[in-house]
Amino acid sequence: MCVARHGLLLVIMGIACIACADRVTLNNGRHLDGLVVSEGRDAITLRVEGGEMQVARRRIKEVRYSTPAQSRALEESWKRKYFLHEDYIPPGMADLAKRMRALRDRRKAAVSAHRGIESSAVREKQLRRERDSLHAELVQAGEELQRMDPQKDVHAYNKRVALMNSLRSQVTTKSEALQAMPELKRGRQDVVAAYRQDFAALRSQVVAFHSGGGGGNSEERVFLNRLLIETGRMATEFHTNTAPLNHDRYGHTVQATINGKEQGRFVVDTGAAVVTLSEAFAKQVGLEWNTETDGVELILANGDRVNGFGVLLDSVAVGGMSARHVRGVVLERPPAEEISGLLGMSFLDRFQVKITPGNERLTFTRFSPGE
Numbered sequence: 001m002c003v004a005r006h007g008l009l010l011v012i013m014g015i016a017c018i019a020c021a022d023r024v025t026l027n028n029g030r031h032l033d034g035l036v037v038s039e040g041r042d043a044i045t046l047r048v049e050g051g052e053m054q055v056a057r058r059r060i061k062e063v064r065y066s067t068p069a070q071s072r073a074l075e076e077s078w079k080r081k082y083f084l085h086e087d088y089i090p091p092g093m094a095d096l097a098k099r100m101r102a103l104r105d106r107r108k109a110a111v112s113a114h115r116g117i118e119s120s121a122v123r124e125k126q127l128r129r130e131r132d133s134l135h136a137e138l139v140q141a142g143e144e145l146q147r148m149d150p151q152k153d154v155h156a157y158n159k160r161v162a163l164m165n166s167l168r169s170q171v172t173t174k175s176e177a178l179q180a181m182p183e184l185k186r187g188r189q190d191v192v193a194a195y196r197q198d199f200a201a202l203r204s205q206v207v208a209f210h211s212g213g214g215g216g217n218s219e220e221r222v223f224l225n226r227l228l229i230e231t232g233r234m235a236t237e238f239h240t241n242t243a244p245l246n247h248d249r250y251g252h253t254v255q256a257t258i259n260g261k262e263q264g265r266f267v268v269d270t271g272a273a274v275v276t277l278s279e280a281f282a283k284q285v286g287l288e289w290n291t292e293t294d295g296v297e298l299i300l301a302n303g304d305r306v307n308g309f310g311v312l313l314d315s316v317a318v319g320g321m322s323a324r325h326v327r328g329v330v331l332e333r334p335p336a337e338e339i340s341g342l343l344g345m346s347f348l349d350r351f352q353v354k355i356t357p358g359n360e361r362l363t364f365t366r367f368s369p370g371e
Contacts, residue, residue, distance in 0.1 A: 264340025
């Protein structure tokens, strides 16, 4: 039963609600739901989800009050939903609550970074198409310029030169944007990696504390249970899979499928910035590159500098895990016989990777946030 008062007005509601809020109806017909904390001559204080607010009496048409039992039920529902609010944190759980609030903020940043990685990969593919198209126009314009006689039509000749300069400038702009992409991706991947580590640390502590009977009183135990439930939900956003790992004279190797077409044998190399492929294997996959615009220089682990050609792989799959739009470099020679390339950080950075030589497995954990 809920009671409404305005002066001497008393309204009896026929239907009780389990977690009914006090309702303040305004003169304009709108209403505010919460719990009335205090009432003064000029205003009332209403506690709502997330804080308190004051409502001037002159704006109020009526106030309808919930029963004590309904108010307690609403309070409990708020405690469950906003258990990290300062009003609901048991004194002994303040540090865990602080870390949990920080972890929520890091998750938001990680979700944003994760989406940024996906969008930047699409943007990189688009930039490559635009650059290659502009370069083709530049080559065609250069060929046409060579066939022109400036003495016959100076205006047309100069116009063609101006077009080439414009195209060359646009190609440079696109190339510089492409060169900036890897650093941008690394920054975003670092944000996701930091969240993975912080989550794992806090989740382990909460589980251990809970399993060990942590929480000195019932209020602390209820709070700890809510922490366990919250981190449990967050854990569902991490997906783990494994792949067979071989250890031989080449190091740790796995079978990787490139662009969903060909499977090759790759050395797992956390010291390599990108996935590398031998030229023979790249041609087998059907990759194409521009020898004039895609040239890159790599510094190998031993300090040697080698030249190659940058490519964007549609997909790289190892075991049950795959990543799209992965940067790669095509090298003339493979790192060793029977090896297709190196599985570098442009793929590995998408996951938390653990090598367990004892059982010959490579474990991948990916952050895949929901909406």
